[in-house]
Amino acid sequence: MTKPLNVAMIGYGFMGKAHSNAYRKVAQFFPELEYRPTLKCLCARNEEKARPFAETWGYESIESDWRRLIERDDIDLIDIGSPNDTHKDIAIAAAEAGKWVVCEKPIAMSSEEAEAMTLAVEKAGVPNMVWFNYRRVPAISLAKQLVDEERIGRPFHYRATYLQDWTIAEDVPQGGQTLWRLDVNVAGSGVTGDLLAHSIDTAMWLNGPIVKVTADTETFIKERVHQETGKKQPVGIDDACMFLARFSNGSMGTFESTRYARGRKNYNTFELNGADGSVHFDLEDPQYLDFFEHTQKQSGKKVEDHLTGWRRIHVTNFEHPYMDKWWVPGCTVGYEHTFIHALADFLQGVTSGTGTQPDFRNAWQTQKVCDKVLESAKTGKWVETGVEM
Numbered sequence: 001m002t003k004p005l006n007v008a009m010i011g012y013g014f015m016g017k018a019h020s021n022a023y024r025k026v027a028q029f030f031p032e033l034e035y036r037p038t039l040k041c042l043c044a045r046n047e048e049k050a051r052p053f054a055e056t057w058g059y060e061s062i063e064s065d066w067r068r069l070i071e072r073d074d075i076d077l078i079d080i081g082s083p084n085d086t087h088k089d090i091a092i093a094a095a096e097a098g099k100w101v102v103c104e105k106p107i108a109m110s111s112e113e114a115e116a117m118t119l120a121v122e123k124a125g126v127p128n129m130v131w132f133n134y135r136r137v138p139a140i141s142l143a144k145q146l147v148d149e150e151r152i153g154r155p156f157h158y159r160a161t162y163l164q165d166w167t168i169a170e171d172v173p174q175g176g177q178t179l180w181r182l183d184v185n186v187a188g189s190g191v192t193g194d195l196l197a198h199s200i201d202t203a204m205w206l207n208g209p210i211v212k213v214t215a216d217t218e219t220f221i222k223e224r225v226h227q228e229t230g231k232k233q234p235v236g237i238d239d240a241c242m243f244l245a246r247f248s249n250g251s252m253g254t255f256e257s258t259r260y261a262r263g264r265k266n267y268n269t270f271e272l273n274g275a276d277g278s279v280h281f282d283l284e285d286p287q288y289l290d291f292f293e294h295t296q297k298q299s300g301k302k303v304e305d306h307l308t309g310w311r312r313i314h315v316t317n318f319e320h321p322y323m324d325k326w327w328v329p330g331c332t333v334g335y336e337h338t339f340i341h342a343l344a345d346f347l348q349g350v351t352s353g354t355g356t357q358p359d360f361r362n363a364w365q366t367q368k369v370c371d372k373v374l375e376s377a378k379t380g381k382w383v384e385t386g387v388e389m
């Protein structure tokens with residue numbers, strides 16, 4: 001027996017589109033799911049501007065104030081796809097009203113906000129998730145499977161980069177409808193919350209808690225015109241961030257992120273090196289996972305050393321994570337599918353009662369690392385993260 005699930009989507013930008021697509025497709029490709037999402041309401045501050053989007057995607061209604069959504073009895077799930085400074089108030093109010101809450105990353109502007117949000121959803125006992133969608137790239141899920149199968153062995157190094165190049169021009173303004181990411185009062189931070197939050201989430205999923213960090217940040221362009229005031233104002237975000245990390249399992253991590261790497265558009269990579277093997281992933285080549293398996297010489301067993309090397313796995317077989325839901329082996333899936341996978345896992349977790357990761361509590365741990373990275377960049381010292389083990 002299927003059950004309807006009335007969804008209210010807040011925001012109709014980049015993530016509004018990615019999530020709307022996921023709600024529309026999830027039951028078609030994961031027909032075993034109990035819940036059937038209905039696009040009940042789109043929420044955006046300007047109803048007229050939101051109308052074409054609502055019509056394109058088939059939303060049944062529009063609200064211009066998220067508080068109205070919370071009051072409505074015909075809404076089951078609130079999806080927060082608006083800028084970072086809106087997440088906390090909406091999530092807490094939604095949880096207190098007994099709604100399910102799914103929220104975009106970074107979960108909040110600070111660890112304190114993330115804690116309050118976590119306590120609110122836990123007190124209300126409502127299903128919750130943060131959209132760290134990269135976990136649901138089939139190749140990254142396969143990397144997690146290889147770690148869980150103990151094919152990497154004792155981990156030594158984790159290396160992540162997340163590089164873009166879209167803010168190099170000095171005349172890119174900050175703030176306003178489209179450039180809120182450059183306004184620290186709306187975004188909370190720069191590349192640390194926007195990009196490294198993804199890298200940290202993936203890293204801790206694959207390699208366990210990060211216990212301490214030391215960081216450096218740079219703001220290359222110190223002043224930009226603010227779109228709302230029209231005046232040149234100081235830039236408060238980190239344009240670039242690099243940090244060293246120690247994981248609880250004893251391994252060492254390096255993380256680098258910038259929006260000033262000319263030619264890099266969404267270069268999100270990681271490599272994990274262990275005693276028995278390594279995995280490497282690059283989001284600009286997302287169908288592949290590179291895997292190196294170290295073969296021990298054992299007496300009586302022939303080891304073909306001349307065949308040793310990196311294996312490039314085209315992650316499109318039915319046996320690979322999520323891929324039995326899509327096409328035949330060799331046919332690829334893309335960025336939008338990661339949101340469908342995340343939603344399917346979330347709905348499945350509600351039905352089974354096990355929940356799904358990353359939930360708010362888990363995303364709060366990532367937020368702690370982000371905050372401590374920024375703190376260390378100011379003090380120049382190693383800082384303990386306080387991440388739950």
Ligand SMILES: NC(=O)c1ccc[n+]([C@@H]2O[C@H](COP(=O)([O-])OP(=O)(O)OC[C@H]3O[C@@H](n4cnc5c(N)ncnc54)[C@H](O)[C@@H]3O)[C@@H](O)[C@H]2O)c1
Nearest residue numbers: 011012013014015016043044045081082083084104105106
């Ligand atoms: N998971 C990912 O890979 C990923 C990618 C991009 C963005 N994000 C996150 O998603 C969130 C939104 O980012 P985006 O790129 O979609 O931004 P966007 O600027 O494209 O869209 C933001 C939307 O929120 C609406 N909005 C702003 N304030 C609002 C309010 N008070 N009430 C209702 N609606 C409001 C805007 O009108 C707009 O429709 C951010 O938290 C961002 O960090 C995550």
